[in-house]
Amino acid sequence: MSDGEPIKLALRGSPREIGVKHGRSLKDQIRDQMRIYESMFEYTSKLSWHEVREVAKEFAPTIQRLTPHIFAEMEGIAEGAEVDILDIVALNCRSEIALGKFSDGCTTLCWKTNDNVRVLSQNWDWTATVKKNLAMVSIEQPGKPSIYMITEAGIVGKIGFNSAAVGTCLNAIRAKPMISSKLPIHVALRLCLESTSVTEAVETLEKLGGVASAQHILVADSTTALGLEVSPVGNKYIPEDASGLIGHTNHFIENRYVEEPPWLSGSPIRLKRLEDLTTELISSGVHGDAVSPTLLRERIFSDTYNAPQAIACQEDESRDVSTRSSSLFNIIMNLDPRNLGAEVVWGRPGSGEEGAVLKMPW
Numbered sequence: 001m002s003d004g005e006p007i008k009l010a011l012r013g014s015p016r017e018i019g020v021k022h023g024r025s026l027k028d029q030i031r032d033q034m035r036i037y038e039s040m041f042e043y044t045s046k047l048s049w050h051e052v053r054e055v056a057k058e059f060a061p062t063i064q065r066l067t068p069h070i071f072a073e074m075e076g077i078a079e080g081a082e083v084d085i086l087d088i089v090a091l092n093c094r095s096e097i098a099l100g101k102f103s104d105g106c107t108t109l110c111w112k113t114n115d116n117v118r119v120l121s122q123n124w125d126w127t128a129t130v131k132k133n134l135a136m137v138s139i140e141q142p143g144k145p146s147i148y149m150i151t152e153a154g155i156v157g158k159i160g161f162n163s164a165a166v167g168t169c170l171n172a173i174r175a176k177p178m179i180s181s182k183l184p185i186h187v188a189l190r191l192c193l194e195s196t197s198v199t200e201a202v203e204t205l206e207k208l209g210g211v212a213s214a215q216h217i218l219v220a221d222s223t224t225a226l227g228l229e230v231s232p233v234g235n236k237y238i239p240e241d242a243s244g245l246i247g248h249t250n251h252f253i254e255n256r257y258v259e260e261p262p263w264l265s266g267s268p269i270r271l272k273r274l275e276d277l278t279t280e281l282i283s284s285g286v287h288g289d290a291v292s293p294t295l296l297r298e299r300i301f302s303d304t305y306n307a308p309q310a311i312a313c314q315e316d317e318s319r320d321v322s323t324r325s326s327s328l329f330n331i332i333m334n335l336d337p338r339n340l341g342a343e344v345v346w347g348r349p350g351s352g353e354e355g356a357v358l359k360m361p362w
Helices: 013-024 026-047 049-066 068-081 085-092 130-132 187-195 199-207 266-283 293-301
Strands: 009-011 107-114 115-129 134-140 146-151 157-161 168-174 215-220 227-229 237-238 245-248 325-334 341-346 357-360
Touching: 009 013, 013 026, 013 325, 026 049, 026 068, 026 085, 026 130, 049 068, 049 085, 049 146, 049 199, 068 085, 068 187, 107 215, 107 266, 107 293, 115 130, 115 157, 115 168, 115 293, 130 134, 130 325, 157 187, 157 325, 157 341, 187 199, 187 215, 199 215, 199 227, 215 245, 227 245, 237 245, 245 357, 266 293, 293 325
Parallel strands: 009 134
Antiparallel strands: 107 115, 107 245, 115 325, 134 146, 146 157, 157 168, 168 215, 215 227, 227 237, 325 341, 341 357
């Protein structure tokens, strides 16, 4: 890893082999993640790491029962990193264990540019302390699409795409309830990335009983995009609008099954700003191949309106350091099977501090 660039890690083999290499290669980062989240859980939820592991005990049998291959991979990560399996389960269930008390931001957008082309994009906002522990990971598994994703060390699924042109983005939602007999969100993301279509991804999540916490997964393939406002008590699916767009921030737009108190005051403002910016671009004649990564980075994902809670999120110095979010990377995925790939900028777009444009696959 050089300055301004993430770790790159290629994994292949059986679930255990994938996990062991992940754990060995990112051993230091995984242990640092445990320290970071220990501090964060203590501040946000008054939970010690021992208490966090007790909650993880509820999820371990769920993951093992519903997705045994993913649990085997987690066991391999624990073995490779020389930590307990409950430490790895806790990292993969961090969104559920804190009951949505983290302050994730994130702005996601999918744009239908032609009949069989979707451009899927996101600014990922989170505490800067984890940035050094992020990795660009490729995974090759027998009988499944190859995966290219950006994830936190120790976490099995997050933001990216696969060789079947299926991509995922994520918006955290703060809402209750949380049900530990259902899939943690990061496991759900991995299942989407193992799918060959949006339809298969949705059917898999439904067949396994749904997701343990309130979240939004923006999932797309070359012909379809769908905003999955998932919760343990009911889901709502948002289709593309008349312009071929789906945009989302950190509150539910249609899902009313959950108890969702206001939490990020800037989320509705960001969503309205996203809608205004895309409308302006469409009105100016932008469509088709003109919807480029450069255009999206410069005209949407660098936007600082309503800073610090902007699309290009900046740290809010009034918050505790463990919960200050900023845009840590931007990813723009072209899900055209004939030109499949992604561009990644490591850092807040438009800040002048972001690194060079990186390619996935690399």
